Amino acid sequence: MTRVLVTGAAGRVGTHLVRELRARGAEVHTAVEDMRPGDRVYVCAADGPEKVARETAVIDAATRAGAERIVKLSAMHADPASALPAFTWHGQIEDHLRKTEMPAVILRPAFFMANLLMVAEGVAHTGLLPAPTAGRRVAMIDIRDVAAGAAAALLDEGHEGQAYDLTGPSAVTFADVAAAIADATGRPVRALDLTEEQARPRFEGAGLPDWLAAHLAGVFALIRAGGFEHATGHVEALTGRPARDIGAFAREHAAAFA
Template sequence: MTTVVVTGATGNVGRHVVSELGRRGIPYRALTRNLERATAVLGPGADLAQGDFSDRDSLRAAFVGAEQAFLSCANDPRQVENAANAIEAAATAGVRQIVLLSTVGAEVGAAQTFADQHGRIEHRLRSAGIPFVILRSGFLMSNLLGSLPTIGQAGRIFLPADDARVAMIDPRDVAACAVAALCGQRGDGETHLITGPEAMTFTEVARQLSTALGRTVEYVAVPDEAALAGMLEAGLPPWLAEGVMGTFQMLREGIAADTTDSVRQLTGHDPRPVADFAHDLMAPLLTR
């Protein structure tokens, strides 16, 4: 049976890809730098391969014998180089399909750093000669987890989104789309924009969170300068803080306001609403 290499295996989407592959009985190899953390996230029965995007030998070893790959690279100044190293290792190993996790607005030369990086990764994959499917994820609901401390302490979400409408997507639905593509339900060269069921403002999101979490949650719009200063004060590196600010600028410009039926096309089910994500994956963390 086909072995799937999963990069970014402990990430917000990757962990659900691993879970779904395991549920289906599809052999996988989860690439991780930290075996202890990966075991804690994925469980003691996870098939792990220790490696690093910057260590080409470890990448080649991880891909030996694999036929497919789910490629997800965390935001990093070297993100394009990291992805290119993984694509090269996959090509050397004879991998016959890569499913790439990209982002809405991905384009070479995009003004926003993360969109530009993903655009360059897409370009590299398209020229690699390996069959591929690209999933351009909308704004992930898991980004809301960053607001758990202020929800718990003050019942508020502080973000620089103004009244942007965002069709945010549950990472479990993105993972389900990835596994569907890995199972051969979509053809080579396809690109899918993966969105949630409806575009909502963060004020509307806060109302859904209030119901799902059983506590009042309010959204507070934060000026860009204050948001950037807060992230830097919290210890985020400047490149990451500036990248996040660029993402919110794109949200305010409407980059994530459209919805698609890609989740239903790929998986046969509708994408989950914010309330489901809050109930399943946010509420348990608030009660700890």
């Protein structure tokens, strides 16, 4: 039985990952204190100013313990030189992981479909899906596919040394998303394309930490620049099945948008 240590097990991806691993017969542990030689380790801490310190500490502990493999959940556009806080942190952690020379797999998901649930109540009340995207496409991904990809990277052979960009099966506009929600709920939904100026007070007035408001604004700037338009087949390469599409996500979460 493969022994796997999962950090961030209570997170959005981690919750699904633990289920995936147990369904595949893995022995799952969630406390860093349980680290053992030969473990396979999933590295993910909550985003925030402490992320780099927390994840590098896990990586260092895994290195000292003689872990067999590390799988790091990163992000598309991770770069130590990024102007976006979370992408900077992911880039710094990736650099640290490479310097350890540990056998590792890096997963870089695109925009999460689950982020749409942040505006689901507003969609339900107004029939509008607002976003500052300039009509550009986004290869958004279901977090369950991220978890399935992580499980494969942890348990299957042949992935060490690889970095995978994880996306949905195709890139969609927010008009496509609105149409999928409308089909799923049986209620009219229309995409409302905001300008950057119109969107700014929404981010700043949402009660978010300053770094997160800045990061979200930056993510939508990347979307407007086409930075999330490219869909890959990496979910299928890892899991053997296609990634879920936006229609499936909308149907499964129809109650939230209705």
